[in-house]
Amino acid sequence: MINIIQKKLNKNIGSLIIGVSIIALLFTTLFSGCVQQQEGLSIVLIGRDSASGTREFFWEHVMGKENFTASLQEKNSNGGIYQTVTQTPGAIGYVGLGYVDNGVKALTINNITANPANVLSGTYPIARNLYVFTKGNATGAAKEFITFIQSTEGQAIVQEEGFVPIPTTETYNSTGKSLSGILSIGGSTTVFPILEKAKETFMILYQGLQITVSSTGSGAGITAVGAGTVDIGMSSRDLKSSESNLGLVKYTIASDAIVLIVNPENTYVDNLSLTQVKAIYIGEITNWNEFS
Amino acid sequence: MKKTKEDVGKEDRKPLQSEKQQQPFKKFFLSKKNIKEKSIKTVLFLTAISAIIVIFSIIIFLFKDGYPIFQTAGLWEFLSGTRWNPTGEPPLYGAFPLIVGTLLVTLGAMIVAIPLSIGSAIFISEIATPKMKTVIKPAIELLAGIPSVVYGFFGLIVLTTWLRISFSQPSGESWFAGSLLLGIMAIPTITSVAEDAISSVPREFKEGSFALGATRWQTISKVIVPSALSGITAGIILGIGRAIGETMAVMMVCGNPTYGLIPTSITNVFAPIKTLTATLGIEMGEVAAGSNHYHALFGVALLLLIITLAVNIIATVILNRLKEKQRSPSKKKTRLSVSIKQQIRKTLVFTIIMLCVLFLLISMGILLTACIGLVVGAVYYLRKKVSAKTGQRIAFIAIAIAILTVIVILGVILTYIISNGAGALSWEFLSQGPSNLGRSGGIYPAIIGTLYLVLGAIAIALPLGVGAAIYLIEYTRGGRLTKIIRAGADLLNGTPSIVFGLFGFAFFVLYLRMGFSLLAGQITIAFMILPTIIRTTEEALKSVPQSLREGSLALGATKWQTIKKVVLPPAAPGILTGAILGIGRAAGETAPIMFTAVVFSSFIPQSFVEPVNALPFHLYILATSIPNSARNQAGTALVLLLLVIGIYLVAVLIRNHYQKTMKW
Numbered sequence: 001m002i003n004i005i006q007k008k009l010n011k012n013i014g015s016l017i018i019g020v021s022i023i024a025l026l027f028t029t030l031f032s033g034c035v036q037q038q039e040g041l042s043i044v045l046i047g048r049d050s051a052s053g054t055r056e057f058f059w060e061h062v063m064g065k066e067n068f069t070a071s072l073q074e075k076n077s078n079g080g081i082y083q084t085v086t087q088t089p090g091a092i093g094y095v096g097l098g099y100v101d102n103g104v105k106a107l108t109i110n111n112i113t114a115n116p117a118n119v120l121s122g123t124y125p126i127a128r129n130l131y132v133f134t135k136g137n138a139t140g141a142a143k144e145f146i147t148f149i150q151s152t153e154g155q156a157i158v159q160e161e162g163f164v165p166i167p168t169t170e171t172y173n174s175t176g177k178s179l180s181g182i183l184s185i186g187g188s189t190t191v192f193p194i195l196e197k198a199k200e201t202f203m204i205l206y207q208g209l210q211i212t213v214s215s216t217g218s219g220a221g222i223t224a225v226g227a228g229t230v231d232i233g234m235s236s237r238d239l240k241s242s243e244s245n246l247g248l249v250k251y252t253i254a255s256d257a258i259v260l261i262v263n264p265e266n267t268y269v270d271n272l273s274l275t276q277v278k279a280i281y282i283g284e285i286t287n288w289n290e291f292s
Numbered sequence: 293m294k295k296t297k298e299d300v301g302k303e304d305r306k307p308l309q310s311e312k313q314q315q316p317f318k319k320f321f322l323s324k325k326n327i328k329e330k331s332i333k334t335v336l337f338l339t340a341i342s343a344i345i346v347i348f349s350i351i352i353f354l355f356k357d358g359y360p361i362f363q364t365a366g367l368w369e370f371l372s373g374t375r376w377n378p379t380g381e382p383p384l385y386g387a388f389p390l391i392v393g394t395l396l397v398t399l400g401a402m403i404v405a406i407p408l409s410i411g412s413a414i415f416i417s418e419i420a421t422p423k424m425k426t427v428i429k430p431a432i433e434l435l436a437g438i439p440s441v442v443y444g445f446f447g448l449i450v451l452t453t454w455l456r457i458s459f460s461q462p463s464g465e466s467w468f469a470g471s472l473l474l475g476i477m478a479i480p481t482i483t484s485v486a487e488d489a490i491s492s493v494p495r496e497f498k499e500g501s502f503a504l505g506a507t508r509w510q511t512i513s514k515v516i517v518p519s520a521l522s523g524i525t526a527g528i529i530l531g532i533g534r535a536i537g538e539t540m541a542v543m544m545v546c547g548n549p550t551y552g553l554i555p556t557s558i559t560n561v562f563a564p565i566k567t568l569t570a571t572l573g574i575e576m577g578e579v580a581a582g583s584n585h586y587h588a589l590f591g592v593a594l595l596l597l598i599i600t601l602a603v604n605i606i607a608t609v610i611l612n613r614l615k616e617k618q619r620s621p622s623k624k625k626t627r628l629s630v631s632i633k634q635q636i637r638k639t640l641v642f643t644i645i646m647l648c649v650l651f652l653l654i655s656m657g658i659l660l661t662a663c664i665g666l667v668v669g670a671v672y673y674l675r676k677k678v679s680a681k682t683g684q685r686i687a688f689i690a691i692a693i694a695i696l697t698v699i700v701i702l703g704v705i706l707t708y709i710i711s712n713g714a715g716a717l718s719w720e721f722l723s724q725g726p727s728n729l730g731r732s733g734g735i736y737p738a739i740i741g742t743l744y745l746v747l748g749a750i751a752i753a754l755p756l757g758v759g760a761a762i763y764l765i766e767y768t769r770g771g772r773l774t775k776i777i778r779a780g781a782d783l784l785n786g787t788p789s790i791v792f793g794l795f796g797f798a799f800f801v802l803y804l805r806m807g808f809s810l811l812a813g814q815i816t817i818a819f820m821i822l823p824t825i826i827r828t829t830e831e832a833l834k835s836v837p838q839s840l841r842e843g844s845l846a847l848g849a850t851k852w853q854t855i856k857k858v859v860l861p862p863a864a865p866g867i868l869t870g871a872i873l874g875i876g877r878a879a880g881e882t883a884p885i886m887f888t889a890v891v892f893s894s895f896i897p898q899s900f901v902e903p904v905n906a907l908p909f910h911l912y913i914l915a916t917s918i919p920n921s922a923r924n925q926a927g928t929a930l931v932l933l934l935l936v937i938g939i940y941l942v943a944v945l946i947r948n949h950y951q952k953t954m955k956w
Contacts, residue, residue: 042462050379050550051578051585065381067551073465073564074548076574079917086919087453090462103919184902186808186891189917193729214891214903215913216808217578226581229807242583 040289041268043280046081046093049074053218053237054190057128058094058258062277069283076217077189082261089265090288092280096190096236097257098162104261108271114257116164125274126258130163130191133225133233133248141183141209142231148172148205149198149253157197164255180208187221187234194254195234222248268292325850332852333767339759343826344780346819350787350795354597357798358590361385365584370591376552376571378585385588387568387595389552393467394567394599396555397542398535400471401478405531408475409482410517410524411694416483417490418512419691428695429487430944435702436480437940439880441908442929444544445915446705447473449925452545461562465547468561473541476701478531485530489523489614490516509684522614529607537600537788539569539883540908544916546570559660568596569883572790576887581802593794597787604786608779706933713930716923722931725894730914731921735928737896741904742935744897745885746878748814749821754871756818757825764826765833766855785823789883792820796888811900813889820884821874828873832866833859865950872943880936882908892917907932 047068048055059065075081081093086103097114100106106114109125118124138146148154151172155165185195192215199211216224218235225233226246236256239248260277262269268288272280279285362370365385373386416429451473452464493516501511517524547564552571555563571592579586652661678686724734760777768774796816806812836859844854860867890909897904911928914921 044463047550049548049574049578050377051575051580053578056379059379067377067380070549070551070553071564072550073463074550074566074574075916076577077913077917079919082919083916084465088456088463099919101919186903192892196729210898212893212895212902214808214893216891219578219580220808220887223581223802224807227802227805227807229801229805229809240580240583243580 040287040292041090041266043286043288044084044088044091045069045072045281045283046075046084046088046091047072047281048078048081048094049076051217051219052076053188053235054078054094054096054258056237058126061126062258062274063281064278066278066282068281071283072281079189085261085263089263092260092262094258094260096162097164097259098190098193100162100259100261103264105264105266105270107260107262107269109260109277110273111271114259116159119164119255119257120167124257127164128236128256128258129166129252130188130194130254130256131235131238132185132187132191132195132251132253133222133235133239134231134251135225135228135249136247137249138232138251141179141181141206144177144179144206145183145198145202145211145232146251146253148202149195150251153201154198155254157201158194158254161193161197163194164257166252166254174205177206178208179206181210183209183211183232184214184230185211185232185234186214186216186224186230187232188218188236189215190218190236190256191234191253195232222246329850329852333763336759336763336767339756340763340777341760341780342756343760343784343822344777346822347780347784347787349799350791350819351594351597353795353798353803354590354594354791357587358592358594359587361584361587361591365588370588371595374554376566377550378575378588383584384551385584385591386552387592389554390566390568390571390592391595391599392554393546393552393565394536394569394596396467397470397474397546397565397567398532400467400561401474401535402528402532404472404475405478405482405535406528408694408698409479409527409531410486411691412479412483412698413486413490413524413527414512414517415691415695417487418508418516419688428699431699431702432480432483433940433944434937435476435698436484437876437880437937438705439882439908439932439936440477440538440540441544441880441882441912441915442709442933443473443477443705444541445911445925445929446708447541447545448915449922450708455562459562463547463562463564465545465564466562467546467555467565470542470546470565470567471561473545474535474538477538477541478535479698481534482524482527482531485527486520486524489520489527492523493519507680507684509687510680513687522610526607526610526614529603529610533600533603533607533786536603537569537596537786537790539573539788539790540912542567543570543573544912548574568592568599569788569790572596572794573883573886576794576797590794590798593791597791600786600788600791601783604782608782709926709929709933712922712926713928713933716927717930721924721927726910726924727894729918729921730892730910730924731918732924733894735907735910735924735931737894738905738907738910738928739931739935740896741890742879742906742908744810744904745813745817745889745906746875748810748900749817749878750871750875752815752818753822753825753874757822757870757874758829758867760822760826761829761833762855762860765830766851766859781823781826784819785827787820789820789881792816792884793887795819796884801888807901808889808891808903809901810889810897810904813885813904813906814900816884816888817878817881820881821878824874824877825867825870828870829863829867832863832870835866836862865946869943869947872939872946876936876939876943879939880908880932882906882912885909886912907935 073084075084078095078099081095082099082104085091085093100114112118112124114124119127132146134142150166150168151170152168153172155168158165192213196213199213203209203211218237221230221233222235222239222243224230226243226248233248239250260272266288268291276285370385370387372388373384374388375384375386376390377384412432416425420428447469452469454464455461455466455469456464497515497519498511501515506514546567548566548570549564552566553564555565572589576589579589649661652664721734722739723736725737726735727733764774764777793816796812800806800812800815801808840858841854844858849857885906886909889904890906891903892910892913893903893905907928911925911932914925914928
């Protein structure tokens with residue numbers, strides 16, 4: 001028996017490989033076609049990657065440090081989550097307040113809308129601060145820039161970019177000061193738009209100053225400022241224990257709400273309680289029709 | 293042929309030495325010359341071992357930064373743990389689902405790529421008319437020229453949406469999408485190696501087969517393909533290596549489930565999947581340096597490097613054995629008798645079949661296995677019934693379908709990018725900086741950044757690579773050292789680009805404190821393109837006839853004079869081609885610069901220590917992070933594609949021009 005198989009195999013080994021491969025290809029396509037369809041709309045869970053500051057916050061304050069369900073798809077930026085949610089009817093994701101617009105449907109949490117007023121009054125349940133760090137106390141151009149962002153002029157930019165300003169009454173005064181040289185800034189993708197916009201205004205005030213802002217992620221930003229390769233590091237999270245020995249000083253520059261967004265086509269929900277959000281992300285609720 | 297060349301090479305060194313001994317009165321003159329010759333040789337030697345130094349420092353640095361995780365988590369726990377949750381409480385560092393994810397995506401990619409590539413290779417080398425060949429071969433090479441981030445962009449925007457709608461799945465980002473895309477990307481690699489193997493089957497085999505009355509298909513399937521089998525296998529293994537190491541495309545279309553996810557069943561092709569490379573690409577940017585998570589990522593990189601090195605070593609061994617076999621076909625190494633060999637083969641084939649059946653049974657259940665068995669049996673039975681002519685017709689139709697599929701895929705990708713990107717192209721788009729986070733404005737800083745990166749990289753890699761190749765070809769043909777250097781270059785060639793990125797991050801950015809800088813990116817890319825340059829320069833030098841060197845030496849020129857004035861000038865176009873190919877590869881790569889040089893920004897660096905923006909990275913960020921930027925995404929993709937393809941085109945033109953004009 002084996003002998004016969006062997007003989008025939010030997011003869012046709014080339015065509016056999018090709019044949020089997022083609023059949024295998026056909027089968028993959030065929031079987032994927034007859035996957036059963038479900039009632040309602042399956043929930044596609046979108047979240048940030050495990051190194052993200054946003055995800056860490058979400059995990060601590062919404063999930064109560066319980067594990068996400070294994071099918072959670074990771075994106076490494078707020079924009080990535082937004083993009084997937086706009087493209088996928090069943091998707092749900094969480095982004096910073098600045099990323100919410102008409103392309104997605106923002107859900108209210110416990111019937112509270114995510115907006116600056118509710119964040120400032122403390123009624124919106126999932127809000128956090130955004131930071132910049134310097135190595136030691138900020139000096140020179142870095143100090144001036146941070147003072148500028150924390151002033152009413154800087155906070156106007158924060159608001160313009162869709163984030164929540166921190167309460168301040170101090171105005172920025174540039175008269176009699178002059179700055180020159182290069183100020184380099186790097187870090188969080190969430191904080192990036194604020195500093196990029198602030199930089200444009202600031203560079204008009206000080207013609208001799210060159211500012212470079214780069215978005216690399218919170219961790220990379222903190223590492224870079226710790227190593228002295230940038231002057232200011234941006235972060236959407238506080239320092240971790242492994243980063244506490246870098247000698248960094250923290251400045252709060254804005255607040256941010258984390259908003260749950262779904263596709264506009266999703267007619268099943270407008271509001272979720274925190275418990276429901278958790279149930280979705282733990283994987284207890286897997287279909288949107290459980291809400292109707 | 294080769295042996296005689298080597299012998300001549302050995303002989304022409306000897307006279308120089310004996311000359312020195314016999315003529316002591318010329319010692320002063322000669323020694324001055326000798327010092328120059330020797331120092332040149334030393335410099336060339338240093339460039340030659342650069343490839344080895346690089347590969348070793350990569351391994352050492354990955355190990356240095358990855359080792360702590362094996363201590364904290366335990367090596368076995370790291371390899372076999374089923375959950376990747378480095379920021380959880382307690383943190384878990386199980387890379388097993390990532391390994392499985394990588395293997396599954398690669399398996400799927402091979403199911404897509406192998407039939408298409410072998411079909412294409414057979415078509416190009418055996419069936420196509422010379423005219424068709426001149427169109428189809430460059431078309432497939434074009435597939436290889438498309439940067440992986442452009443594939444990822446196409447996959448993310450078109451492929452995943454198409455999969456989601458046409459298979460009515462909740463999400464298209466899946467194992468299936470990743471495998472399809474990777475399969476397409478592996479086609480050119482497999483096709484070109486397989487085509488080489490098929491073309492190098494001696495003509496006599498084919499003629500003999502025809503003379504015995506076999507049809508064309510019978511000749512192809514029973515004579516040519518079996519003789520080229522080891523070459524085809526090597527091509528497939530190289531394709532596997534490429535698929536395992538690919539980062540950008542996989543990261544953009546596979547869904548990346550957190551913790552890593554092993555699909556519950558092999559038929560569940562729409563499950564999202566997370567690979568080793570995607571884990572690195574996603575998490576590296578935000579991880580805190582020095583944390584356990586950071587070390588865990590370097591552990592993953594080390595794992596990835598070991599897997600790809602193993603795959604590439606296997607391919608190299610197979611290819612080398614093939615070369616030896618071609619050189620001395622009559623030599624028989626094994627003393628095993630034919631019957632024992634057959635016995636071994638028989639058991640091997642039987643075990644493989646049994647393993648396949650077992651695998652199917654476990655993964656798909658009895659019913660599906662029976663179905664598949666039935667179909668395979670039916671096909672097997674039917675093919676005995678059809679006549680040779682009908683068989684040939686069916687086979688040729690299948691091959692035509694394969695080649696058409698490849699062409700259609702290429703057409704769809706190009707059409708999509710060109711038709712969408714053309715609208716964004718304008719002078720302003722090319723000459724202005726981005727505004728509103730890249731949604732409007734142009735891509736001028738990214739273009740300049742790419743040029744800076746590429747030119748710097750080639751300025752570093754070209755002297756190193758050319759020097760190494762000169763040393764390998766002119767000074768030590770054969771020999772153990774040459775073998776080691778060549779192996780080093782081969783290993784470097786197979787190293788995944790994301791591993792270069794991590795190495796650059798650990799070594800240049802952190803250890804040497806360069807920060808995210810132009811220079812760090814240039815050196816990282818230089819290391820990555822070094823093997824390409826070494827190899828093409830070697831080929832160019834080899835093509836210069838030995839007689840020219842002998843003539844020059846006979847006229848009293850020194851070794852270096854010979855190399856400089858006689859060998860290098862005719863080899864220059866070949867070296868140039870290699871340099872341009874290196875530039876093309878460098879311009880399209882994202883992973884190696886992602887953690888060393890590039891930032892999403894709108895400034896042009898004024899010095900080597902500042903970060904830059906680059907086209908592939910700009911496209912990656914636009915496509916994955918900036919909503920409502922579709923127009924500029926497509927525009928950037930088109931510019932990047934045109935740039936890379938343009939560079940390749942120049943290389944091909946130079947090659948063709950000199951192939952025609954150069955005659956010895």
